[in-house]
Structure formats: C-alpha cells, structure tokens
Amino acid sequence: MKKITIGICSIGSGVGQSVVDSCKFFREKVSLIGLGNNPLAYGAFDCDKYAIIPSYYDDQYIIEIEKIIKKHEIQILIPGHDDEALLLAKNHEKLTNIGVKVLSSPYELVLICRHKSTYAENFHEAANYFVKTYKAIDIKDEFFPLIAKPEQGFASKGIEIITTRDDLEKIEFEPGYIYQEIAVPRGQDPSYNAFIKQLRKGNNLQVSEISLQLLFDRNSDLVEHCATYNTLKGGVPIEIQPYTTTELSGFIKAITSSLKRLKAFGPINIQGRITDHGFKAFEINPRFTGITGLRAKLGFNEVEFCIFTLIYSIKIKKLKLSNKYLGIRQVASKKVLQSRVISIKKEDSVQKNILLTGSTGMIGSYLLKQLSDQGHSVSRLYTQEKELIDNKKGYSITDLKSGKINLSNFDTIVHLGFARPNSTDSEIHSSIVNSFELATQAAQSAVDQFIFISSQSVYGFTSNGKFTEDCKTNPQNNYARAKVTVEDHIKSITKLSNETRFTVLRLASVIAPFDSNLSHEAYSSMIVSLLKNKTITLSTPNRLISKIDFHDAVDAIDHFTNYSSSSVYEVVNIAPNKNFSLLETMKTVAQELGKTEDMILTESIENEEPNNLVISAEKAEQQYDWKSKTSLNKTAKYFKKHLGY
Known part of the structure; x- marks a missing residue:
C-alpha cells in the first residue's frame, strides 16, 4: 500500500x-x-x-x-x-x-459546538445532561456560585467564579461571556473536598473531569467510543485513567441521537463531570484532543481508526482502551539540528561530526578520506579489537557497549562495518548484535542522522523485473537475513523515537579490484582473469544482477551523508543506471581491455534458468538527486590501472 x-x-x-x-x-x-x-x-x-x-x-x-x-x-x-x-x-x-x-464534521455542527450557551437547545435530545446556562439579567442570588467563561473559549482560559452580585457586576459587561452552573464533583470523588474548599474562596479548582471520545462514520453512526477520568493542572490533563462508560450510557444514547441529526463525522470530544445528580457535560469539541496520543498508547488509536476505517474503509484492529494502565502527561524535550529549522538559512556546506564504522574496509577507507577532505570531523568505531590496536585511533565496540562513547556529540553515524557474505555464522551474528547496539544508542542519544549500509541481496531473486524499495524482502542466505534483521530493528526504533532520522541504503553488488573483494565477488575476479589473459566460463551468461562500481558506491554514501533528509525512516536502492547481463558485461570489459571475445566461454544458454537480481535506482535519482556516474568502460580502465597491467 x-x-x-x-x-x-x-x-x-x-x-x-x-x-x-x-x-x-x-x-x-x-x-x-x-x-x-x-x-x-x-x-x-x-x-x-x-x-x-x-x-x-x-x-x-x-x-x-x-x-x-x-x-x-x-x-x-x-x-x-x-x-x-x-x-x-x-x-x-x-x-x-x-x-x-x-x-472534520460539517461546518454547522462545528459552529454549534462553539456556542456553549445553546448546547441544550441545539443538542435537545441530551438537554438534561448539560450544565444550565443563564443570561446575566436572569441570574438570581440562589443560583450562586456560578462559573463565567468565554462563549467560544478553549483550554479552560478566561474562567471566573461568581459567588456574589459584586462578582457578577465585574464580569457582566465583558463581551462574549456566559454564566453556567458549576458541575461540582460528587461527594465520593477524590477531589471533592479540595474543590469545595477552593470554591468557597472563589477559585475554580480544575482537578478532574470526564473526557468522552466518540467516533462517527460517514452515516453519522457512532462506531467507537471510550472515556477517561482526567486529573488536571491548569486546565490541562496530566493524568488519565480509563473510565467505564456504564454511568454515561444514558448521555451517550441521547447525544448520539443529536449528533446523528447534525451529521457528525470523525472525532467528537465531550468534557464533563460526574456530579451527585449524574453526568453533567459542559464542553464539546469536534476534533482530536491533547490526550489523543496518550489514548493511542492505551489501545484506543482513534487517529488510525479515522484514517483507515472511516476514510478508506480499511478494517484495522478493534479499538479497546486498556484498563490495566494509566496515562501520564508531563514534560518532554527535543534536540534538533539547526539546519533543519526552516527559517535558518542553510549553508552550502555544513561541517559535521561523523562516526564511521568499517573504515578499514574497501569502501570505508576511501569514504573516510573523502569525508575528511570535505572538512568533516570523522571518528572511527572498530568492530574488531585488533583494528583498534593497529591503528590506535578511534573507539572499539567494547567502548560502545560499556557506555564510554558519548554519541550525542555526533551529528551523523555511517554504519558500514558488517560481516561479508562469505563470513561465518558467528561473524554474521556479531554484526547483528553490534548493529542493534549502535542503532539503539544512536536513538537514545538523539543523533540527528544514522545511515545503515544494507544490501540488494535482501530482495532475493526473480525471473524478470526490477526490485523497488516497496517490494517485499526475501533473503536467501544468512548474510541477507542479517541485513533484513538490522533493517527491521531500525524500523522498530523509529516507532519509539523520531529524533534520529534513519536511512537504509540497499547497495548493489560492488565491483572493485581489491584483494578483499576478489575473494567473494565473481565479476571482479573474472575481470582480473581477463587481464591475465585467462579464459573465463560463464555458466549463466544471461543472468542480470545489479553491479555498481566501487567509486559510485563511495560517492552514494558520501552523498547521503551530506544530504539532510527529513524522513524518519527511509530505504533507498543504490544501483547503476543501466543493468547488463553477465555476458554483455564481460564482452564490454574485454573490448575495453583489448582482449578477444573468444576468451569468454558460455555453457548451454538455451537451458539457462533466469535467476536475476536487479534493483531500481529511480528513487535515488528522482527524490535525492543521486545517480551513478561510472560506466563499465571506466571500471575496466580502473582495474587495468590499479593492478598495473
């Protein structure tokens, strides 16, 4: 979808x-x-x-x-x-x-909800459940105390308690005020005594209320509802606990009738209080509320329900407010990179503090130099202790696990260090564990950007077509399964924290003339054989696999390291613009190297079973302005130059 x-x-x-x-x-x-x-x-x-x-x-x-x-x-x-x-x-x-x-509900209903003084009139089916509203001229002494509040107010702002005629005279000439009876908490309510004590002093102690959330479908039928008992501070709910709707059933039935007549749609929030005379409602808001997110955590995700079920008619899990938990709202803080703030002018080049894993590897060593040459401060994290001993600079994975690295000092983490496809199961498992630790700590430390270098192998194989980022993964070996496992872990982190932006780069198979690559990458070793005038045999000459030049791989990671993505989680394929069959690739390389095509042998092309792995790089180009620059001819030339032929 x-x-x-x-x-x-x-x-x-x-x-x-x-x-x-x-x-x-x-x-x-x-x-x-x-x-x-x-x-x-x-x-x-x-x-x-x-x-x-x-x-x-x-x-x-x-x-x-x-x-x-x-x-x-x-x-x-x-x-x-x-x-x-x-x-x-x-x-x-x-x-x-x-x-x-x-x-949103229709304009007429939204407007009616703004006029608290006419609730009983407009929602007449539920008239007996609303607090009584008076005009100043009709107020008698026996009606005191009363509450005065703006007719179209919100968030409990501008509220006054009227206990005497003198209090009334101070307010009555203020435009837009209404006067209502006070919904005093019933005697057994925990807040009753404190409420009465403050009321006698002329204070409106906003300690508790009932919040009733109703959801209406396109036919204005009530399809879901829940209620919470809210503890307030300054009119804002800071603690909520699920509340059974049994005592509210009469009101729900009556107000539902009113809201169906008025063609309600989506969320309707009603605030009130349980008094000694039953439930009394005093405010209706046709929208989501400040505790909508907290209700979602307790199992009642009304936003999800409204989007998928009410608008798109897609069934989701049933909403049920769990009574096993309480909700708490207090304070939160956030760290953001200045360049992400819209009003601040962005510089063409922003120096970053970068933590890089895999810096001793084939791609990592070149990436380290490239990023450093750009003015970035690049620190290294080694996943093998021997690398740290040899280099004597950077951090070890042990430092990370023991909490010795303050990741909040880094703007970007580029996680390139990982076991190879031909590594042992133990080495692959260690890579998963290390990746989990690094990604989790990055989110905990609110690192702005985390780039994980994954692999096209997560897609598996197909007989035709290209894999896009939306395709399902189908890993065929332990290496590919390990990459998917780390991707899934990263994705799950974004559901808990949105301060770190994670980018997963699914890299095509890399062609490079380095010893570390020649041992496991077939195309690279075949090119070296041609350089040495050796005959090569292609058992699957028509097979299509996305192959990317080493330089393009480095360039892509560099590009995304310098790119300020706004997405919390993004997957991007990194691949060449054009894909060639194995036979086409080797013929092109042979021609560039000055070798004859008779050095290339093929086996039973007619009986060949297609087993392709081609990924699309359209997203990288269209959304992120990156595309590969190195042709097969340039790749062949680099092999020749690097190996001294």
Missing part, C-alpha cells in the same frame, strides 16, 4: 503533537506533513516535512494552504485548533475539490 500523505495543522499545538504521537504506531503507512507558522514547532521535527503557513486568522490562510496541499499532494487534512477547525470546515467543499479529505 502506498503511503498516505497527511497534513497535520497547528503542528506546534498539544492536539497537533498528539496526532503525531498517534501516527507513530503506523508510521510506515503514512507520510506526515507538519503545517504551522512557527519554524521551531516541537511536532514539526517529528514529521517527514514541514511547511510554513499563515495564521488561521490571516486572510490568505485558505489560499496558502491550498498551495501547500497541491505541492505536497496531501490527501488528508487534520485540524489542530478550534478556530482552525471552524475555518477548514467552512471551506470543506473548496478543499475537497482539490483532492484533500478534511477530517
């Missing part, structure tokens, strides 16, 4: 972040575009891309967001603020016409 592109509005808000947190559970299925007007918005750096848009109070908001939708091909738009939700709902038809689905 192709990724669904989701635009998350007000990305710096609690609701926007909560939606992002919910998406972490199905991150591989979606591409997230953060939308907001703050370049340092916390949630922006958890998204694949971030776009600056005007404030929703700006006259150009809809015009600009239409441009962003078209540019990034956004398929679903999720509002993150009440005022924004109203504006998007009002322009629903215009946005739908450009191909985006706005996750």
Whole structure:
C-alpha cells in the first residue's frame, strides 16, 4: 500500500503533537506533513516535512494552504485548533475539490459546538445532561456560585467564579461571556473536598473531569467510543485513567441521537463531570484532543481508526482502551539540528561530526578520506579489537557497549562495518548484535542522522523485473537475513523515537579490484582473469544482477551523508543506471581491455534458468538527486590501472 500523505495543522499545538504521537504506531503507512507558522514547532521535527503557513486568522490562510496541499499532494487534512477547525470546515467543499479529505464534521455542527450557551437547545435530545446556562439579567442570588467563561473559549482560559452580585457586576459587561452552573464533583470523588474548599474562596479548582471520545462514520453512526477520568493542572490533563462508560450510557444514547441529526463525522470530544445528580457535560469539541496520543498508547488509536476505517474503509484492529494502565502527561524535550529549522538559512556546506564504522574496509577507507577532505570531523568505531590496536585511533565496540562513547556529540553515524557474505555464522551474528547496539544508542542519544549500509541481496531473486524499495524482502542466505534483521530493528526504533532520522541504503553488488573483494565477488575476479589473459566460463551468461562500481558506491554514501533528509525512516536502492547481463558485461570489459571475445566461454544458454537480481535506482535519482556516474568502460580502465597491467 502506498503511503498516505497527511497534513497535520497547528503542528506546534498539544492536539497537533498528539496526532503525531498517534501516527507513530503506523508510521510506515503514512507520510506526515507538519503545517504551522512557527519554524521551531516541537511536532514539526517529528514529521517527514514541514511547511510554513499563515495564521488561521490571516486572510490568505485558505489560499496558502491550498498551495501547500497541491505541492505536497496531501490527501488528508487534520485540524489542530478550534478556530482552525471552524475555518477548514467552512471551506470543506473548496478543499475537497482539490483532492484533500478534511477530517472534520460539517461546518454547522462545528459552529454549534462553539456556542456553549445553546448546547441544550441545539443538542435537545441530551438537554438534561448539560450544565444550565443563564443570561446575566436572569441570574438570581440562589443560583450562586456560578462559573463565567468565554462563549467560544478553549483550554479552560478566561474562567471566573461568581459567588456574589459584586462578582457578577465585574464580569457582566465583558463581551462574549456566559454564566453556567458549576458541575461540582460528587461527594465520593477524590477531589471533592479540595474543590469545595477552593470554591468557597472563589477559585475554580480544575482537578478532574470526564473526557468522552466518540467516533462517527460517514452515516453519522457512532462506531467507537471510550472515556477517561482526567486529573488536571491548569486546565490541562496530566493524568488519565480509563473510565467505564456504564454511568454515561444514558448521555451517550441521547447525544448520539443529536449528533446523528447534525451529521457528525470523525472525532467528537465531550468534557464533563460526574456530579451527585449524574453526568453533567459542559464542553464539546469536534476534533482530536491533547490526550489523543496518550489514548493511542492505551489501545484506543482513534487517529488510525479515522484514517483507515472511516476514510478508506480499511478494517484495522478493534479499538479497546486498556484498563490495566494509566496515562501520564508531563514534560518532554527535543534536540534538533539547526539546519533543519526552516527559517535558518542553510549553508552550502555544513561541517559535521561523523562516526564511521568499517573504515578499514574497501569502501570505508576511501569514504573516510573523502569525508575528511570535505572538512568533516570523522571518528572511527572498530568492530574488531585488533583494528583498534593497529591503528590506535578511534573507539572499539567494547567502548560502545560499556557506555564510554558519548554519541550525542555526533551529528551523523555511517554504519558500514558488517560481516561479508562469505563470513561465518558467528561473524554474521556479531554484526547483528553490534548493529542493534549502535542503532539503539544512536536513538537514545538523539543523533540527528544514522545511515545503515544494507544490501540488494535482501530482495532475493526473480525471473524478470526490477526490485523497488516497496517490494517485499526475501533473503536467501544468512548474510541477507542479517541485513533484513538490522533493517527491521531500525524500523522498530523509529516507532519509539523520531529524533534520529534513519536511512537504509540497499547497495548493489560492488565491483572493485581489491584483494578483499576478489575473494567473494565473481565479476571482479573474472575481470582480473581477463587481464591475465585467462579464459573465463560463464555458466549463466544471461543472468542480470545489479553491479555498481566501487567509486559510485563511495560517492552514494558520501552523498547521503551530506544530504539532510527529513524522513524518519527511509530505504533507498543504490544501483547503476543501466543493468547488463553477465555476458554483455564481460564482452564490454574485454573490448575495453583489448582482449578477444573468444576468451569468454558460455555453457548451454538455451537451458539457462533466469535467476536475476536487479534493483531500481529511480528513487535515488528522482527524490535525492543521486545517480551513478561510472560506466563499465571506466571500471575496466580502473582495474587495468590499479593492478598495473
């Protein structure tokens, strides 16, 4: 399934972040575009891309967001603020016409939810469950205490407690205020005594509330719901615990009838409190909430359900809020690279602190020099102790495992060091263990970029066609299975932390004239045989396998090391622009080396069973502006020069 592109509005808000947190559970299925007007918005750096848009109070908001939708091909738009939700709902038809689905109820319902004073009137089926609302002129002394709050307020802002006539006179001339009875917690509520004590002092102690989340389908039928008991601080839920909806069943039945009549769609959040007179509701918000992400962690991922089941009619696992856990919201922090901040001008070349594994190998040694020549500070991590002893510079894998390396000092980790295809099972297993440790610590240390060099062998073989990054893996040997295992581990890490951007480069088989490569790479050893005027025999002359020149491999890794990707997890094939059969390859090489084609023997071409491994490099070129530069002729010349023929 192709990724669904989701635009998350007000990305710096609690609701926007909560939606992002919910998406972490199905991150591989979606591409997230953060939308907001703050370049340092916390949630922006958890998204694949971030776009600056005007404030929703700006006259150009809809015009600009239409441009962003078209540019990034956004398929679903999720509002993150009440005022924004109203504006998007009002322009629903215009946005739908450009191909985006706005996750919102109709404008009329969204507008009704803004006017708290008319809840009983507009949701008349559930009128008895709402706190009573009064006009200032109708308030009698026996009604005190009352709560005064802005008619279209949110997040418990601007709330006042009215206990006397004098208090009322101070507020009554303020425009846009409404006056409601206070939903006092019932006597057995843990917060009751503290609430009453503060109420007598004229304070509104926001200690607890019930949050009821309802989800409606296209027919405005209630399809899922859950409730939590929330402990508040400054009006913001900081602790939530699952709450049975048994006591709320009467209200749910009544409000569902109202919301079906008003054509509700998607999430509807209702806040209220259990009083001595039953449940009393005092606020309705037709959107996700700041605890949406926390509910997802407890098993009720309403964002996933709305996207896949309500919009695309794809069944997912049933939503069930686990009663075994509590949810806690307190503080969080994030480290981001300055170059990722949109408003800061990017330099053409940014020096990085890089940690490189595999620096003593065929590709690693050249990559080390190339990156160092560019001005980067490159440190080496050796996976074998003997390498460190010989070189006396860098870190050992033991240093990593014992916590002696502060990975937070590095901007990028390039993990190239790995066992070879012909290595022992023990060596391959060690590579898996070391890779797990390095990738996990990188995420824990919030390293900005981690590049893992994988292999095209993870795809297996086919009789025709090319493998793209979206194809399923089908490893055929322990080496390929090890690469897939590490890839899967990295992918799982991104579900827990989004601060490190992981890039997996699936490298085609490398042709190079080095001793370390000649022992296991057939094409390289055949080229050397031709140089030595030896006859070679091709048992599968028509076989197609992607082969890449050593120089191109180094260039590709260098390119992605210097590239500032915005994706949390990305897989990219690294391969030549054109693929040749084994016979075509050797004929081209022989001609370049001045050898005769009669040195190339073939066996039973007619009976040959195709067993190809060709990968597509279109993504690397189209999305990342990289493509191979070295032709087969250049490869042959390099072999001749390097080996002294």
